Amino acid sequence: MNKELKLKTLLVQKPLKLDCGKIIQNFPIAYETYGSLNEKKNNAILAFHALTGDQFVTGTNPITKKDGWWSYAVGPNKAIDTNKYFVICSNVIGGCMGSYGPSHQDPDTKKIFGANFPVITINDMVNAQYNLLEHFGIEKLFSVVGGSMGGMQVLQFVSNFPNKAITAVPIACTSSHSAQNIALNELGRQAITADTNWSEGNYNIENKNPNKGLAVARMAAHITYLSKKGLQEKFGRKLQERDDLKFGFDADFQIESYLRYQGSVFVDRFDANSYLYITRAMDYFDLAKRFNNNLSDAFKKTKTKFFIISFTSDWLYPTQENKDIVIALNAIGVDVGFVEIESDKGHDSFLLDVPDFLNTLKNFLNKSYLNN
Amino acid sequence: MKNEFKVIANLIEKDKRVLDVGCGDGTLMKFLKDNKNVDCRGMEISKNKVQKCIEKGLTVIEGNAEKDLIQFPDKSFDYAVLSQTLQAFLDPELVINELLRVGKKAIVTIPNFGYWKVRLHLLTKGTMPITKTLPDEWYNTTNLHMCTIKDFVYFVKSRNFKIFKSLALNDKNVTLINNSNLGFKNLIADLGIFLIEK
Numbered sequence: 001m002n003k004e005l006k007l008k009t010l011l012v013q014k015p016l017k018l019d020c021g022k023i024i025q026n027f028p029i030a031y032e033t034y035g036s037l038n039e040k041k042n043n044a045i046l047a048f049h050a051l052t053g054d055q056f057v058t059g060t061n062p063i064t065k066k067d068g069w070w071s072y073a074v075g076p077n078k079a080i081d082t083n084k085y086f087v088i089c090s091n092v093i094g095g096c097m098g099s100y101g102p103s104h105q106d107p108d109t110k111k112i113f114g115a116n117f118p119v120i121t122i123n124d125m126v127n128a129q130y131n132l133l134e135h136f137g138i139e140k141l142f143s144v145v146g147g148s149m150g151g152m153q154v155l156q157f158v159s160n161f162p163n164k165a166i167t168a169v170p171i172a173c174t175s176s177h178s179a180q181n182i183a184l185n186e187l188g189r190q191a192i193t194a195d196t197n198w199s200e201g202n203y204n205i206e207n208k209n210p211n212k213g214l215a216v217a218r219m220a221a222h223i224t225y226l227s228k229k230g231l232q233e234k235f236g237r238k239l240q241e242r243d244d245l246k247f248g249f250d251a252d253f254q255i256e257s258y259l260r261y262q263g264s265v266f267v268d269r270f271d272a273n274s275y276l277y278i279t280r281a282m283d284y285f286d287l288a289k290r291f292n293n294n295l296s297d298a299f300k301k302t303k304t305k306f307f308i309i310s311f312t313s314d315w316l317y318p319t320q321e322n323k324d325i326v327i328a329l330n331a332i333g334v335d336v337g338f339v340e341i342e343s344d345k346g347h348d349s350f351l352l353d354v355p356d357f358l359n360t361l362k363n364f365l366n367k368s369y370l371n372n
Numbered sequence: 373m374k375n376e377f378k379v380i381a382n383l384i385e386k387d388k389r390v391l392d393v394g395c396g397d398g399t400l401m402k403f404l405k406d407n408k409n410v411d412c413r414g415m416e417i418s419k420n421k422v423q424k425c426i427e428k429g430l431t432v433i434e435g436n437a438e439k440d441l442i443q444f445p446d447k448s449f450d451y452a453v454l455s456q457t458l459q460a461f462l463d464p465e466l467v468i469n470e471l472l473r474v475g476k477k478a479i480v481t482i483p484n485f486g487y488w489k490v491r492l493h494l495l496t497k498g499t500m501p502i503t504k505t506l507p508d509e510w511y512n513t514t515n516l517h518m519c520t521i522k523d524f525v526y527f528v529k530s531r532n533f534k535i536f537k538s539l540a541l542n543d544k545n546v547t548l549i550n551n552s553n554l555g556f557k558n559l560i561a562d563l564g565i566f567l568i569e570k
């Protein structure tokens with residue numbers, strides 16, 4: 001990625017044993033912070049990003065020059081108010097925005113990892129990010145927050161560290177990737193690996209880029225983030241800068257042109273191998289597995305107050321999957337609130353300007369902070 | 373806060389765990405939380421009202437009591453409260469059973485269809501009664517299973533549930549209901565409040 005830009009990084013010296021059995025150490029975690037940590041150090045919120053997110057939550061992303069991925073929700077006087085809270089977000093390991101990932105050098109071979117980077121899991125991501133708490137001297141976070149894969153990390157965080165967050169807000173997520181989720185991710189991975197430029201993951205060494213495959217992966221995934229109704233309303237059968245069909249395979253329809261554009265801008269900011277690794281981590285996510293498939297047991301020791309949010313038109317992580325988490329928490333008497341937000345913006349609702357969602361999030365956090 | 377909630381709050385001791393089923397905008401929960409240090413959870417079907425609860429800093433679960441109470445373990449609350457909602461369920465008996473399963477005790481309030489104004493309305497006008505507690509027309513009311521105080525008492529007894537307290541509410545007036553005055557209270561109260569246990 002962009003080498004000139006100086007990213008804030010924490011070099012984790014402590015060894016971390018990954019779920020795959022490999023041990024990593026002296027690895028970087030790239031992070032960003034917003035707002036300021038108060039004297040008591042009790043106003044920190046750890047935000048976890050989704051599949052293609054990064055540490056640049058809000059403001060202008062210095063790499064893409066676009067708004068940060070959660071600009072609607074995070075900032076001064078926003079739902080996650082940076083006048084009040086100290087927001088920390090880091091790039092997940094396996095990512096491509098400065099944290100240890102497949103585009104880094106393998107310390108043993110001195111070559112770029114590529115597909116030789118160890119397969120990582122949501123658990124590994126969370127354990128790696130936990131080091132940030134020590135780095136900032138934070139005994140207990142006020143909240144852990146995230147949507148989609150970020151929500152999975154929220155669940156994993158509370159399960160791993162039951163006393164390290166006062167509140168937790170998993171949004172539009174699941175405790176276990178469904179067959180449909182895995183299928184959709186596999187589609188993306190196949191698109192990448194079928195691109196001859198992928199070169200078994202060694203495209204960096206050979207100075208190539210599987211842009212076509214990565215763009216197709218992004219296009220397919222992008223469809224899953226939107227709802228049928230949302231797409232229909234925005235695009236319908238509208239034609240792209242033409243009066244009639246051209247009887248060819250150009251982008252006749254606006255939706256085609258839109259998807260192509262989404263694919264093309266994505267390849268400029270994202271690494272194909274990272275896409276493989278992170279989607280794999282999501283597919284491996286099955287929080288209850290270690291607990292004999294009893295999800296409640298994953299949260300048995302926690303005192304964290306949960307607030308779970310889903311969206312009516314999210315078919316990727318539908319309300320029922322979010323509700324299953326609520327049910328598991330209620331079964332063991334954990335303090336859990338739940339709300340389904342009405343929105344036709346699909347899974348992406350959590351990233352967009354959905355006032356009901358933003359108000360709900362704001363109210364929950366601010367009231368919990370007051371009562372804290 | 374309406375008188376009904378004050379009566380309900382008086383039935384609940386300090387520091388208890390309460391589930392408010394159909395908690396509306398959270399008025400009762402907020403009062404219990406602030407004044408009695410009650411650990412309160414609410415369940416509410418209306419998205420709008422769920423938002424109101426969250427604004428008050430209350431723990432609320434958006435859900436339908438007929439389907440979603442199942443997630444709570446047996447006796448996980450000291451009290452399960454159901455205020456003026458029983459008559460709106462498809463299966464009120466199932467909801468009562470669920471309340472008495474998740475709560476050690478249940479507090480149920482019902483708008484009394486035996487109230488004299490209701491009877492008079494039907495008798496004199498011959499149309500479906502509309503009163504303060506029954507404000508909607510027959511075609512747009514959410515009420516499916518109206519009952520009287522007497523009906524409810526008979527139902528509870530027939531299922532062998534224990535009644536700890538039966539109260540008749542008429543405006544600001546709260547009086548005890550017992551076996552000997554049941555017929556009379558059924559006439560003069562527009563609301564019945566019952567503390568029951570399985």
